[in-house]
Amino acid sequence: xxxxxxxxxxxxxxxxxxxxxxxxxxxxxxxxxxxxxxxxxxxxxxxxxxxxxxxxxxxxxxxxxxxxxxxxxxxxxxxxxxxxxxxxxxxxxxxxxxxxxxxxxxxxxx
Amino acid sequence: xxxxxxxxxxxxxxxxxxxxxxxxxxxxxxxxxxxxxxxxxxxxxxxxxxxxxxxxxxxxxxxxxxxxxxxxxxxxxxxxxxxxxxxxxxxxxxxxxxxxxxxxxxxxxxxxxx
Numbered sequence: 575x576x577x578x579x580x581x582x583x584x585x586x587x588x589x590x591x592x593x594x595x596x597x598x599x600x601x602x603x604x605x606x607x608x609x610x611x612x613x614x615x616x617x618x619x620x621x622x623x624x625x626x627x628x629x630x631x632x633x634x635x636x637x638x639x640x641x642x643x644x645x646x647x648x649x650x651x652x653x654x655x656x657x658x659x660x661x662x663x664x665x666x667x668x669x670x671x672x673x674x675x676x677x678x679x680x681x682x683x684x
Numbered sequence: 685x686x687x688x689x690x691x692x693x694x695x696x697x698x699x700x701x702x703x704x705x706x707x708x709x710x711x712x713x714x715x716x717x718x719x720x721x722x723x724x725x726x727x728x729x730x731x732x733x734x735x736x737x738x739x740x741x742x743x744x745x746x747x748x749x750x751x752x753x754x755x756x757x758x759x760x761x762x763x764x765x766x767x768x769x770x771x772x773x774x775x776x777x778x779x780x781x782x783x784x785x786x787x788x789x790x791x792x793x794x795x796x797x798x
Contacts, residue, residue, distance in 0.1 A: 580726075610789075616791050617777070617789030617792055623786060663727060667784060671717075671732055671740060672787060673729060674719070677727075
């Protein structure tokens with residue numbers, strides 16, 4: 575029962591360009607959405623979040639967009655840097671838990 | 685300050701043996717979660733604790749899996765009669781409250797069942 579889906583397992587972009595990571599969810603009870611970044615041998619670290627009352631949240635190079643009608647969110651990173659290379663997990667939270675997508679491996683090439 | 689601490693960082697065990705994984709959450713965090721990540725897959729929810737409420741065990745894959753938490757402190761995840769498919773990284777996370785609050789993850793325990 576995958577309530578949060580990241581359909582692209584990997585993404586490769588050139589340094590300085592925009593990275594766009596996508597996420598879809600199925601449960602309309604979700605009201606809080608997050609992106610986490612994960613390096614090998616480490617736990618995921620929180621990157622940015624958005625509440626369902628908003629459609630955009632920006633923090634420096636990172637912007638999260640939420641389209642509730644489409645049950646879709648995306649993470650934009652601009653400009654992308656080689657240090658951004660990691661696995662990015664989308665997460666959604668509702669009443670009592672937090673569900674994660676399968677992750678997208680981002681590679682930023684110098 | 686100290687983050688979420690998990691031990692051991694690596695565990696190799698023989699099929700059929702029991703294992704116990706430990707998580708020390710961030711002090712003051714009332715919510716605690718366990719997730720599992722199999723190789724090449726996403727984070728699979730296992731169980732979460734919120735204060736003194738009954739835990740949500742809906743993600744535990746079988747009755748071989750159990751977890752305990754003492755108050756708002758340490759949690760242990762126990763896997764009995766381990767199977768090879770239990771091999772994964774087990775991640776613990778904590779937060780101030782359930783719901784709209786980011787989770788803070790430990791570095792995980794890599795479990796290998798031979």
